[in-house]
Amino acid sequence: MEMVPESEIQDEVILKQQREIEKEVAEIHPLIGNIQPLTCLLKEYMDDPIYTNKLTKLADVYRSLRRVRPDGNCFFRGFGFSYFEKLLDNEEEWKKFQAIVMGTKDQLISQGFPKFTLEDFFDSFMEVVNRLGGEGKMDAEELSRIFNDAGTSDYLVVYLRLVTSGQLQKEEDFYQNFLEGGKSMREFCQQEVEPMYRESDHMHAIALGSALKVGIRVVYLDRGEITTSPPEHDFPEDCTPSVYLLYRPGHYDILYK
Amino acid sequence: MENKYNMKSPAVKRLMREAQELSQPTAEYFAQPVEDNLFEWHFSVRGPADSDFEGGVYHGRISLPPEYPLKPPSIMLLTPNGRFEVNRKICLSISGHHPESWLPSWSIRTALLAIIGFMPSPGMGAIASLDYTQEERQRLAKKSLEFVCPECGKILNLLQEPSQLTNENEAVQAEAREIAAQVTMKGESNNENPVVEPANVTEEPISVVQQQPPQQQVPTVSTINNDVSYNYIIALIVVALAILLFRRLASSMMAA
Numbered sequence: 001m002e003m004v005p006e007s008e009i010q011d012e013v014i015l016k017q018q019r020e021i022e023k024e025v026a027e028i029h030p031l032i033g034n035i036q037p038l039t040c041l042l043k044e045y046m047d048d049p050i051y052t053n054k055l056t057k058l059a060d061v062y063r064s065l066r067r068v069r070p071d072g073n074c075f076f077r078g079f080g081f082s083y084f085e086k087l088l089d090n091e092e093e094w095k096k097f098q099a100i101v102m103g104t105k106d107q108l109i110s111q112g113f114p115k116f117t118l119e120d121f122f123d124s125f126m127e128v129v130n131r132l133g134g135e136g137k138m139d140a141e142e143l144s145r146i147f148n149d150a151g152t153s154d155y156l157v158v159y160l161r162l163v164t165s166g167q168l169q170k171e172e173d174f175y176q177n178f179l180e181g182g183k184s185m186r187e188f189c190q191q192e193v194e195p196m197y198r199e200s201d202h203m204h205a206i207a208l209g210s211a212l213k214v215g216i217r218v219v220y221l222d223r224g225e226i227t228t229s230p231p232e233h234d235f236p237e238d239c240t241p242s243v244y245l246l247y248r249p250g251h252y253d254i255l256y257k
Numbered sequence: 258m259e260n261k262y263n264m265k266s267p268a269v270k271r272l273m274r275e276a277q278e279l280s281q282p283t284a285e286y287f288a289q290p291v292e293d294n295l296f297e298w299h300f301s302v303r304g305p306a307d308s309d310f311e312g313g314v315y316h317g318r319i320s321l322p323p324e325y326p327l328k329p330p331s332i333m334l335l336t337p338n339g340r341f342e343v344n345r346k347i348c349l350s351i352s353g354h355h356p357e358s359w360l361p362s363w364s365i366r367t368a369l370l371a372i373i374g375f376m377p378s379p380g381m382g383a384i385a386s387l388d389y390t391q392e393e394r395q396r397l398a399k400k401s402l403e404f405v406c407p408e409c410g411k412i413l414n415l416l417q418e419p420s421q422l423t424n425e426n427e428a429v430q431a432e433a434r435e436i437a438a439q440v441t442m443k444g445e446s447n448n449e450n451p452v453v454e455p456a457n458v459t460e461e462p463i464s465v466v467q468q469q470p471p472q473q474q475v476p477t478v479s480t481i482n483n484d485v486s487y488n489y490i491i492a493l494i495v496v497a498l499a500i501l502l503f504r505r506l507a508s509s510m511m512a513a
Contacts, residue, residue, distance in 0.1 A: 116278060117326070117362045120271050151267045154327050158361045190351055190439070194360050196327050 025071055032081050032147040033067035050223055057229045065246060066254040072197035074252045075204060076160040081147045082243045082254045083214055087132040088140060094133035100213055101129050108166045125159040164204050165189040167211035178203045205235035215239030218247050219255060262295060268325050269295060275365050284417045285429045286369040291408055296321045299408060301415045302369055304398055305430055308377040309391050313398030316412040319365060329359035330368060336404045339389030339397050340376050345444050347385050352441045367436055374437025385444020
Protein backbone atom coordinates (compact mmCIF):
# COMPACT_ATOMS: atom_id res chain seq x y z
CA MET A 1 0.00 0.00 0.00
CA GLU A 2 2.81 2.32 0.88
CA MET A 3 5.46 3.14 -1.63
CA VAL A 4 8.42 4.22 0.40
CA PRO A 5 10.61 6.66 -1.49
CA GLU A 6 14.12 5.39 -2.16
CA SER A 7 15.70 8.29 -0.28
CA GLU A 8 13.84 7.39 2.90
CA ILE A 9 15.03 3.78 2.80
CA GLN A 10 18.56 5.11 2.28
CA ASP A 11 18.12 7.38 5.30
CA GLU A 12 17.09 4.44 7.45
CA VAL A 13 20.11 2.40 6.38
CA ILE A 14 22.44 5.30 7.03
CA LEU A 15 20.86 5.96 10.42
CA LYS A 16 21.23 2.36 11.46
CA GLN A 17 24.88 2.26 10.46
CA GLN A 18 25.43 5.57 12.20
CA ARG A 19 23.99 4.20 15.45
CA GLU A 20 26.23 1.14 15.25
CA ILE A 21 29.31 3.26 14.68
CA GLU A 22 28.33 5.57 17.56
CA LYS A 23 28.02 2.59 19.85
CA GLU A 24 31.41 1.22 18.87
CA VAL A 25 33.09 4.60 19.29
CA ALA A 26 31.51 5.03 22.73
CA GLU A 27 32.82 1.65 23.85
CA ILE A 28 36.41 2.39 22.84
CA HIS A 29 36.81 6.07 23.68
CA PRO A 30 35.96 7.86 26.92
CA LEU A 31 34.42 11.31 26.34
CA ILE A 32 37.61 12.87 27.73
CA GLY A 33 40.67 10.66 28.12
CA ASN A 34 43.67 10.83 30.46
CA ILE A 35 46.79 12.88 29.77
CA GLN A 36 49.26 10.97 27.64
CA PRO A 37 52.69 11.92 26.26
CA LEU A 38 52.32 13.31 22.74
CA THR A 39 54.75 10.69 21.51
CA CYS A 40 52.03 8.06 22.03
CA LEU A 41 50.70 9.21 18.65
CA LEU A 42 53.91 8.03 16.98
CA LYS A 43 52.70 4.46 17.39
CA GLU A 44 49.69 5.22 15.19
CA TYR A 45 51.86 6.51 12.38
CA MET A 46 54.86 4.16 12.51
CA ASP A 47 54.92 3.54 8.78
CA ASP A 48 54.22 7.12 7.85
CA PRO A 49 57.30 9.31 7.49
CA ILE A 50 55.32 12.53 6.97
CA TYR A 51 53.33 12.20 10.18
CA THR A 52 56.31 10.85 12.12
CA ASN A 53 58.41 13.80 11.05
CA LYS A 54 55.73 16.34 11.92
CA LEU A 55 54.91 14.73 15.24
CA THR A 56 58.53 14.69 16.30
CA LYS A 57 58.75 18.42 15.63
CA LEU A 58 55.47 19.01 17.42
CA ALA A 59 56.65 17.14 20.49
CA ASP A 60 59.30 19.82 21.03
CA VAL A 61 56.56 22.34 21.77
CA TYR A 62 53.69 20.24 23.11
CA ARG A 63 54.52 17.53 25.60
CA SER A 64 51.21 15.85 26.08
CA LEU A 65 47.78 15.23 24.75
CA ARG A 66 44.32 14.36 26.02
CA ARG A 67 42.11 12.45 23.63
CA VAL A 68 38.50 13.48 23.12
CA ARG A 69 35.83 11.05 21.90
CA PRO A 70 35.52 11.39 18.11
CA ASP A 71 31.74 11.82 18.03
CA GLY A 72 31.45 15.11 16.15
CA ASN A 73 31.31 17.06 19.41
CA CYS A 74 35.07 16.87 20.00
CA PHE A 75 35.76 20.53 19.23
CA PHE A 76 33.21 21.78 21.76
CA ARG A 77 33.93 19.13 24.37
CA GLY A 78 37.69 19.55 24.02
CA PHE A 79 37.41 23.32 24.22
CA GLY A 80 35.16 23.17 27.29
CA PHE A 81 37.31 20.75 29.21
CA SER A 82 40.59 22.42 28.34
CA TYR A 83 39.40 25.90 29.27
CA PHE A 84 37.62 24.82 32.45
CA GLU A 85 40.77 22.99 33.51
CA LYS A 86 42.71 26.19 33.02
CA LEU A 87 40.18 28.21 35.03
CA LEU A 88 40.69 25.89 38.00
CA ASP A 89 44.16 27.47 38.30
CA ASN A 90 43.22 31.05 37.62
CA GLU A 91 40.73 32.61 40.04
CA GLU A 92 40.80 36.00 38.37
CA GLU A 93 40.08 34.75 34.88
CA TRP A 94 37.37 32.50 36.32
CA LYS A 95 35.55 35.54 37.75
CA LYS A 96 35.72 37.31 34.39
CA PHE A 97 34.48 34.21 32.61
CA GLN A 98 31.57 33.84 35.03
CA ALA A 99 30.44 37.35 34.14
CA ILE A 100 30.81 36.68 30.41
CA VAL A 101 28.71 33.51 30.63
CA MET A 102 26.07 35.31 32.69
CA GLY A 103 25.74 37.82 29.85
CA THR A 104 25.25 35.17 27.18
CA LYS A 105 21.87 34.08 28.56
CA ASP A 106 20.05 37.39 28.07
CA GLN A 107 21.87 37.94 24.81
CA LEU A 108 20.61 34.63 23.39
CA ILE A 109 17.07 35.16 24.66
CA SER A 110 17.02 38.62 23.09
CA GLN A 111 18.05 36.99 19.80
CA GLY A 112 14.93 34.83 19.91
CA PHE A 113 16.24 31.50 21.22
CA PRO A 114 13.41 29.69 23.05
CA LYS A 115 13.67 30.91 26.66
CA PHE A 116 12.42 27.75 28.32
CA THR A 117 14.99 25.37 26.85
CA LEU A 118 17.77 27.94 26.76
CA GLU A 119 17.48 28.42 30.52
CA ASP A 120 17.65 24.68 31.02
CA PHE A 121 21.02 24.45 29.24
CA PHE A 122 22.28 27.70 30.73
CA ASP A 123 21.50 26.57 34.29
CA SER A 124 23.41 23.33 33.86
CA PHE A 125 26.35 25.12 32.26
CA MET A 126 26.45 27.81 34.95
CA GLU A 127 26.24 25.22 37.70
CA VAL A 128 29.54 23.74 36.51
CA VAL A 129 31.16 27.13 35.81
CA ASN A 130 30.29 28.34 39.32
CA ARG A 131 32.28 25.49 40.79
CA LEU A 132 35.52 26.21 38.91
CA GLY A 133 36.59 28.68 41.59
CA GLY A 134 35.56 30.22 44.91
CA GLU A 135 34.46 28.26 47.96
CA GLY A 136 32.83 25.24 46.38
CA LYS A 137 35.65 24.77 43.92
CA MET A 138 35.97 21.31 42.42
CA ASP A 139 39.24 19.53 41.73
CA ALA A 140 40.60 18.34 38.39
CA GLU A 141 39.42 14.83 39.08
CA GLU A 142 35.82 15.94 39.53
CA LEU A 143 36.01 18.04 36.37
CA SER A 144 37.10 14.94 34.50
CA ARG A 145 34.23 12.98 36.06
CA ILE A 146 31.71 15.65 35.03
CA PHE A 147 32.97 15.68 31.46
CA ASN A 148 32.80 11.90 31.30
CA ASP A 149 29.21 11.78 32.52
CA ALA A 150 27.37 11.71 29.18
CA GLY A 151 24.27 13.58 30.37
CA THR A 152 26.06 16.55 31.93
CA SER A 153 28.89 16.58 29.40
CA ASP A 154 26.48 16.75 26.46
CA TYR A 155 24.54 19.53 28.16
CA LEU A 156 27.74 21.58 28.32
CA VAL A 157 28.31 20.88 24.62
CA VAL A 158 24.77 22.02 23.77
CA TYR A 159 25.24 25.33 25.54
CA LEU A 160 28.54 25.96 23.75
CA ARG A 161 26.79 25.18 20.47
CA LEU A 162 24.00 27.65 21.29
CA VAL A 163 26.52 30.36 22.17
CA THR A 164 28.31 29.70 18.88
CA SER A 165 25.06 29.84 16.92
CA GLY A 166 24.08 33.08 18.67
CA GLN A 167 27.41 34.71 17.83
CA LEU A 168 27.28 33.63 14.17
CA GLN A 169 23.79 35.10 13.81
CA LYS A 170 24.60 38.25 15.74
CA GLU A 171 27.66 38.98 13.56
CA GLU A 172 26.03 37.63 10.45
CA ASP A 173 27.47 40.33 8.19
CA PHE A 174 30.99 39.18 9.00
CA TYR A 175 30.46 35.40 9.00
CA GLN A 176 28.25 35.44 5.90
CA ASN A 177 31.46 35.62 3.84
CA PHE A 178 32.45 32.13 4.94
CA LEU A 179 29.15 30.55 3.95
CA GLU A 180 28.98 28.37 0.88
CA GLY A 181 26.10 27.05 -1.14
CA GLY A 182 23.60 29.87 -0.70
CA LYS A 183 22.46 28.88 2.78
CA SER A 184 21.21 31.57 5.11
CA MET A 185 23.07 31.95 8.40
CA ARG A 186 20.03 30.75 10.30
CA GLU A 187 19.84 27.62 8.16
CA PHE A 188 23.55 27.00 8.62
CA CYS A 189 23.21 27.32 12.39
CA GLN A 190 20.18 25.03 12.53
CA GLN A 191 21.87 22.40 10.38
CA GLU A 192 25.57 22.60 11.22
CA VAL A 193 25.94 24.26 14.61
CA GLU A 194 23.05 23.54 16.97
CA PRO A 195 22.43 19.81 16.36
CA MET A 196 24.64 17.46 18.35
CA TYR A 197 27.33 15.43 16.59
CA ARG A 198 27.81 17.95 13.77
CA GLU A 199 31.48 18.65 13.17
CA SER A 200 33.09 22.04 13.54
CA ASP A 201 35.42 24.15 11.44
CA HIS A 202 37.04 27.60 11.48
CA MET A 203 33.77 29.44 11.64
CA HIS A 204 32.67 27.65 14.78
CA ALA A 205 36.05 28.26 16.39
CA ILE A 206 36.15 31.97 15.60
CA ALA A 207 32.57 32.50 16.77
CA LEU A 208 32.93 30.56 20.02
CA GLY A 209 36.28 32.15 20.82
CA SER A 210 34.91 35.66 20.21
CA ALA A 211 31.67 35.12 22.10
CA LEU A 212 33.41 33.83 25.24
CA LYS A 213 36.57 35.89 24.80
CA VAL A 214 38.80 32.84 24.88
CA GLY A 215 41.72 32.43 22.50
CA ILE A 216 41.94 29.07 20.75
CA ARG A 217 45.08 27.81 19.01
CA VAL A 218 44.56 24.94 16.60
CA VAL A 219 47.58 22.95 15.41
CA TYR A 220 46.97 21.23 12.09
CA LEU A 221 48.44 17.82 11.54
CA ASP A 222 47.79 16.34 8.13
CA ARG A 223 49.53 14.69 5.24
CA GLY A 224 50.50 17.93 3.54
CA GLU A 225 54.20 17.95 2.59
CA ILE A 226 55.61 20.57 4.86
CA THR A 227 59.10 20.22 6.23
CA THR A 228 58.65 22.88 8.87
CA SER A 229 56.49 22.46 11.98
CA PRO A 230 52.77 21.82 11.53
CA PRO A 231 50.85 25.05 10.89
CA GLU A 232 49.02 26.75 13.73
CA HIS A 233 46.01 29.07 13.62
CA ASP A 234 44.63 31.28 16.34
CA PHE A 235 40.89 31.92 16.70
CA PRO A 236 39.97 34.71 16.78
CA GLU A 237 43.05 36.11 15.00
CA ASP A 238 45.61 37.93 17.15
CA CYS A 239 44.26 36.44 20.38
CA THR A 240 46.35 35.13 23.24
CA PRO A 241 45.59 31.44 23.18
CA SER A 242 44.23 29.79 26.32
CA VAL A 243 43.14 26.55 24.71
CA TYR A 244 45.36 24.40 22.50
CA LEU A 245 43.79 21.83 20.22
CA LEU A 246 45.36 19.35 17.86
CA TYR A 247 43.43 18.94 14.63
CA ARG A 248 43.75 15.86 12.51
CA PRO A 249 41.30 15.70 9.58
CA GLY A 250 37.85 15.35 11.11
CA HIS A 251 38.94 15.39 14.74
CA TYR A 252 40.19 17.54 17.63
CA ASP A 253 42.18 16.51 20.73
CA ILE A 254 43.53 18.65 23.57
CA LEU A 255 47.21 19.64 23.57
CA TYR A 256 49.41 20.61 26.54
CA LYS A 257 52.66 22.58 26.45
CA MET B 258 8.02 10.71 41.04
CA GLU B 259 11.06 12.41 42.58
CA ASN B 260 12.23 9.25 44.32
CA LYS B 261 12.06 7.05 41.29
CA TYR B 262 14.49 9.00 39.12
CA ASN B 263 18.05 10.20 39.33
CA MET B 264 17.40 13.89 39.85
CA LYS B 265 20.94 14.67 38.73
CA SER B 266 20.20 13.39 35.24
CA PRO B 267 19.68 16.36 32.92
CA ALA B 268 16.97 14.46 31.03
CA VAL B 269 15.00 13.90 34.24
CA LYS B 270 15.40 17.49 35.37
CA ARG B 271 14.41 18.72 31.94
CA LEU B 272 11.30 16.50 31.72
CA MET B 273 10.19 17.53 35.21
CA ARG B 274 10.44 21.14 34.07
CA GLU B 275 8.51 20.40 30.91
CA ALA B 276 5.80 18.57 32.86
CA GLN B 277 5.52 21.64 35.07
CA GLU B 278 5.49 24.04 32.10
CA LEU B 279 2.72 22.06 30.39
CA SER B 280 0.72 21.21 33.50
CA GLN B 281 -2.16 23.56 32.63
CA PRO B 282 -4.24 22.49 29.62
CA THR B 283 -4.57 25.12 26.90
CA ALA B 284 -7.29 25.30 24.25
CA GLU B 285 -4.87 24.10 21.57
CA TYR B 286 -2.73 21.46 23.28
CA PHE B 287 -2.09 19.54 26.46
CA ALA B 288 0.51 16.91 27.35
CA GLN B 289 1.54 15.13 30.53
CA PRO B 290 3.52 12.02 31.50
CA VAL B 291 1.44 8.86 31.70
CA GLU B 292 0.98 7.53 35.25
CA ASP B 293 4.41 7.97 36.75
CA ASN B 294 6.58 7.32 33.72
CA LEU B 295 8.41 10.52 32.95
CA PHE B 296 9.60 9.18 29.58
CA GLU B 297 6.14 8.29 28.24
CA TRP B 298 3.65 11.09 27.65
CA HIS B 299 0.16 11.38 26.22
CA PHE B 300 -0.95 14.50 24.40
CA SER B 301 -4.03 16.05 22.85
CA VAL B 302 -4.06 18.71 20.16
CA ARG B 303 -6.92 20.63 18.60
CA GLY B 304 -7.18 20.49 14.80
CA PRO B 305 -6.12 23.81 13.28
CA ALA B 306 -8.88 26.25 12.29
CA ASP B 307 -9.62 26.70 8.58
CA SER B 308 -8.43 23.19 7.80
CA ASP B 309 -10.01 19.78 7.26
CA PHE B 310 -9.19 19.07 10.89
CA GLU B 311 -11.11 22.01 12.34
CA GLY B 312 -13.34 20.89 15.17
CA GLY B 313 -11.32 17.71 15.75
CA VAL B 314 -9.29 16.82 18.82
CA TYR B 315 -6.50 14.32 18.38
CA HIS B 316 -4.77 12.17 20.96
CA GLY B 317 -1.37 10.51 20.87
CA ARG B 318 1.77 9.34 22.61
CA ILE B 319 5.22 10.86 22.87
CA SER B 320 8.11 8.60 23.86
CA LEU B 321 11.27 10.25 25.09
CA PRO B 322 14.65 8.50 24.65
CA PRO B 323 16.99 8.35 27.68
CA GLU B 324 19.22 10.85 25.83
CA TYR B 325 16.42 13.42 25.53
CA PRO B 326 16.69 16.35 24.71
CA LEU B 327 19.84 15.47 22.76
CA LYS B 328 17.96 12.88 20.75
CA PRO B 329 14.44 13.42 19.41
CA PRO B 330 11.22 12.14 20.92
CA SER B 331 9.03 9.90 18.80
CA ILE B 332 5.41 10.76 18.33
CA MET B 333 2.49 8.44 17.67
CA LEU B 334 -1.06 9.47 16.84
CA LEU B 335 -3.80 7.33 18.40
CA THR B 336 -6.89 9.09 17.03
CA PRO B 337 -7.61 8.36 13.34
CA ASN B 338 -7.17 11.68 11.57
CA GLY B 339 -6.47 11.12 7.87
CA ARG B 340 -3.09 12.89 7.87
CA PHE B 341 -0.88 10.62 9.99
CA GLU B 342 -1.19 6.87 10.34
CA VAL B 343 -2.20 5.83 13.83
CA ASN B 344 0.13 3.73 15.97
CA ARG B 345 3.08 4.55 13.77
CA LYS B 346 6.16 6.30 15.07
CA ILE B 347 6.81 9.73 13.61
CA CYS B 348 9.91 11.83 14.18
CA LEU B 349 10.57 15.51 13.89
CA SER B 350 13.61 16.78 12.04
CA ILE B 351 14.82 19.96 10.40
CA SER B 352 13.13 20.22 7.05
CA GLY B 353 15.17 19.24 4.03
CA HIS B 354 17.89 17.84 6.23
CA HIS B 355 19.06 14.40 7.27
CA PRO B 356 16.89 12.40 9.67
CA GLU B 357 17.41 12.85 13.41
CA SER B 358 18.54 16.42 12.89
CA TRP B 359 16.70 17.41 16.02
CA LEU B 360 17.61 20.61 17.82
CA PRO B 361 18.16 20.24 21.57
CA SER B 362 16.51 23.62 22.04
CA TRP B 363 13.24 22.15 20.83
CA SER B 364 10.90 20.70 23.43
CA ILE B 365 7.70 18.70 23.79
CA ARG B 366 5.79 21.92 23.27
CA THR B 367 7.63 22.42 19.96
CA ALA B 368 6.61 18.90 18.95
CA LEU B 369 2.95 19.59 19.78
CA LEU B 370 2.93 22.82 17.79
CA ALA B 371 4.70 21.05 14.93
CA ILE B 372 1.90 18.46 14.81
CA ILE B 373 -0.76 21.19 14.74
CA GLY B 374 1.12 23.17 12.11
CA PHE B 375 2.02 20.14 10.04
CA MET B 376 -1.45 18.55 9.84
CA PRO B 377 -2.75 20.65 6.93
CA SER B 378 0.41 20.02 4.84
CA PRO B 379 0.21 17.44 2.03
CA GLY B 380 1.41 13.96 2.96
CA MET B 381 3.18 13.46 -0.38
CA GLY B 382 3.44 9.73 0.16
CA ALA B 383 5.98 10.08 2.99
CA ILE B 384 6.28 7.23 5.48
CA ALA B 385 3.40 7.26 8.01
CA SER B 386 1.69 10.05 6.09
CA LEU B 387 -1.85 9.81 4.73
CA ASP B 388 -3.63 11.90 2.14
CA TYR B 389 -7.27 11.17 2.90
CA THR B 390 -9.94 13.18 1.15
CA GLN B 391 -11.36 16.34 2.66
CA GLU B 392 -14.70 14.60 3.41
CA GLU B 393 -12.98 11.73 5.14
CA ARG B 394 -10.86 14.03 7.27
CA GLN B 395 -13.87 16.10 8.22
CA ARG B 396 -15.79 12.94 9.13
CA LEU B 397 -12.84 11.79 11.27
CA ALA B 398 -12.61 15.22 12.89
CA LYS B 399 -16.23 14.92 14.09
CA LYS B 400 -15.69 11.35 15.16
CA SER B 401 -12.51 12.24 17.07
CA LEU B 402 -14.62 13.97 19.71
CA GLU B 403 -15.87 10.56 20.87
CA PHE B 404 -12.36 9.15 21.25
CA VAL B 405 -11.65 7.70 24.67
CA CYS B 406 -8.09 6.90 25.75
CA PRO B 407 -7.88 3.91 28.13
CA GLU B 408 -5.44 5.91 30.26
CA CYS B 409 -6.59 9.50 29.93
CA GLY B 410 -10.35 9.10 29.45
CA LYS B 411 -12.41 11.18 27.07
CA ILE B 412 -9.92 13.40 25.31
CA LEU B 413 -12.38 16.15 24.46
CA ASN B 414 -12.39 16.99 28.17
CA LEU B 415 -8.62 17.26 28.34
CA LEU B 416 -8.33 20.52 26.45
CA GLN B 417 -9.62 23.86 27.60
CA GLU B 418 -12.66 25.32 25.89
CA PRO B 419 -11.47 27.32 22.89
CA SER B 420 -10.80 30.84 24.08
CA GLN B 421 -13.20 33.63 23.13
CA LEU B 422 -10.13 35.76 22.63
CA THR B 423 -9.36 34.78 19.06
CA ASN B 424 -6.02 36.60 19.31
CA GLU B 425 -4.75 33.97 21.67
CA ASN B 426 -5.68 31.08 19.41
CA GLU B 427 -4.29 32.87 16.43
CA ALA B 428 -0.97 33.48 18.16
CA VAL B 429 -0.59 29.77 18.91
CA GLN B 430 -1.58 28.83 15.38
CA ALA B 431 0.83 31.33 13.89
CA GLU B 432 3.61 29.87 16.04
CA ALA B 433 2.57 26.38 14.95
CA ARG B 434 2.75 27.37 11.30
CA GLU B 435 6.16 28.94 11.80
CA ILE B 436 7.53 25.80 13.45
CA ALA B 437 5.94 23.56 10.83
CA ALA B 438 7.71 25.53 8.12
CA GLN B 439 11.07 24.55 9.62
CA VAL B 440 10.47 20.88 10.30
CA THR B 441 9.69 17.60 8.63
CA MET B 442 7.66 14.92 10.33
CA LYS B 443 8.49 11.49 9.10
CA GLY B 444 7.72 7.92 10.01
CA GLU B 445 10.11 5.07 10.52
CA SER B 446 9.98 2.46 7.80
CA ASN B 447 11.22 -0.50 9.83
CA ASN B 448 8.33 -0.75 12.24
CA GLU B 449 8.98 -4.33 13.21
CA ASN B 450 6.70 -4.48 16.24
CA PRO B 451 3.47 -2.81 15.35
CA VAL B 452 1.55 -1.77 18.41
CA VAL B 453 -1.78 -3.52 18.93
CA GLU B 454 -4.46 -0.94 18.42
CA PRO B 455 -6.89 -0.24 21.21
CA ALA B 456 -10.37 -1.56 20.36
CA ASN B 457 -11.88 1.87 19.85
CA VAL B 458 -9.57 2.92 17.06
CA THR B 459 -9.69 -0.15 14.88
CA GLU B 460 -12.36 1.17 12.60
CA GLU B 461 -10.23 2.60 9.83
CA PRO B 462 -11.83 4.09 6.75
CA ILE B 463 -10.65 2.49 3.56
CA SER B 464 -10.92 5.44 1.27
CA VAL B 465 -7.19 5.81 1.28
CA VAL B 466 -5.92 8.05 -1.44
CA GLN B 467 -2.17 8.00 -1.76
CA GLN B 468 -0.09 10.80 -3.24
CA GLN B 469 -2.97 13.09 -3.97
CA PRO B 470 -2.96 16.74 -3.06
CA PRO B 471 -5.73 17.23 -0.51
CA GLN B 472 -7.53 19.96 -2.42
CA GLN B 473 -8.22 17.55 -5.27
CA GLN B 474 -11.66 16.04 -4.96
CA VAL B 475 -11.41 12.29 -4.97
CA PRO B 476 -14.61 10.29 -4.73
CA THR B 477 -14.81 8.23 -1.57
CA VAL B 478 -14.84 4.52 -2.22
CA SER B 479 -18.38 3.36 -1.69
CA THR B 480 -19.24 0.31 0.36
CA ILE B 481 -20.23 -1.68 -2.72
CA ASN B 482 -16.72 -2.06 -4.05
CA ASN B 483 -15.11 -2.54 -0.65
CA ASP B 484 -13.90 -6.00 -1.55
CA VAL B 485 -12.39 -4.81 -4.78
CA SER B 486 -10.43 -2.05 -3.11
CA TYR B 487 -9.34 -4.37 -0.29
CA ASN B 488 -7.96 -6.79 -2.87
CA TYR B 489 -6.22 -3.96 -4.60
CA ILE B 490 -4.65 -2.75 -1.37
CA ILE B 491 -3.57 -6.25 -0.37
CA ALA B 492 -1.98 -6.80 -3.77
CA LEU B 493 -0.05 -3.56 -3.37
CA ILE B 494 1.15 -4.57 0.09
CA VAL B 495 2.38 -7.89 -1.23
CA VAL B 496 4.26 -6.22 -4.05
CA ALA B 497 5.78 -3.63 -1.70
CA LEU B 498 6.89 -6.35 0.74
CA ALA B 499 8.38 -8.37 -2.08
CA ILE B 500 10.37 -5.38 -3.27
CA LEU B 501 11.61 -4.63 0.24
CA LEU B 502 12.54 -8.26 0.85
CA PHE B 503 14.36 -8.42 -2.45
CA ARG B 504 16.28 -5.25 -1.68
CA ARG B 505 17.29 -6.52 1.73
CA LEU B 506 18.45 -9.85 0.30
CA ALA B 507 20.32 -8.13 -2.49
CA SER B 508 22.07 -5.74 -0.13
CA SER B 509 23.02 -8.47 2.35
CA MET B 510 24.42 -10.56 -0.48
CA MET B 511 26.44 -7.62 -1.66
CA ALA B 512 27.69 -7.01 1.85
CA ALA B 513 28.74 -10.64 2.09
